[in-house]
Amino acid sequence: MRRALLWTVLLASCSITHKSGDYACDLPTDCAPGRVCSGGYCVTTGQPSDAPHADRIDAPAPPIDAPTVEVCPSQCTSCNLQDRQCTIECGPLNNNCAAPVVCPPGYSCEIGCLTSGSCRSGVNCANAEACVVTCAGAGSCRDVTCGAGPCAVECSGYNSCERNxxxxxxxxxDITCSGPGQKNCQTGVVCDDNACSAFDGGCTSTPAFPTQQCAIDCS
Incomplete structure (x- = not known):
């Protein structure tokens, strides 16, 4: 009987689970930062930083051979990229084109010098496919140079197209000098080889009589 009682005591003592000395606690202050005392043990608080992180998926890089998006040349107010047409409007929004106006190479340009004093620093169509320049502003347009393509300059503003x-x-x-004022087309309208002098002091590509040659084939 005494031996059986001894075995019972020994088995009971073996079933007792002792706290780990490193993480046992009685008070919250017994635990290190980041742990709390719960059930006699210092356990982690389970902050979001402890949660497993999903692998980051980076966005795919754009293909190296992606096509370049073409935009209008900076001097064009608007343009048609497919037909290579450029419109340049000189007014208050762009300081009346105080800087020289240049038609982009390979483009057909319509240039409107519609406000007073616009386009007085020059209009360059030397590398254009074609140019139409409207000088409707008072004192507008100086130093207009055509290229090899068709070129038309309308000097309808007061004292417009004063020189060159x-x-x-x-x-x-075709250069028409229809504007009022003594300085309208006053000096320097030069028709050159492929244009005839017009009665208004400008130039024309339309012959005045059948044997007159005022233009060549532009095709």
Whole structure:
């Protein structure tokens, strides 16, 4: 009987689970930062930083051979990229084109010098496919140079096209001097080889009589 009682005591003592000395606690202050006393043990608080992180998936890089998006040349107010047409409007929004106006190479340009004093620093169409320049503002347009393509300059503003309006090598060149004022087309309208002098002091690509040659084939 005594031996059986001894075995019972020994088995009971073996079933007791003792606290780990490193993580046992009686008070919250017994635990290190980041742990709390719960059930006699210092356990972690389970902050979001302890949670497992999903692998980050980076966005795919754009293909190296992605096509370049073409935009209008900076001097164009608007343009048609497919047809290579450029419109340049000179007004208060762009300081009346105080800087020289240049038609982009390979483009057909419509240039509107519609406000007073616009386009007085020059209009360059030397590398254009074609140019139409409207000088409707008072005192507008000086130093206009045409290229090899068709070129038309309308000097309808008061004292417009005062100096240096050149047809250059234009295959067709028409310069009309219809504006009022003594300085309208006053000096320097040059028709060059492929244009005839017009009665208004400008130039024309339309012959006045059948044997007159005022233009060549622009095709």
């Amino acid at each position: 309006i050149h047809c250059g090598a234009a295959c067709q060149c």
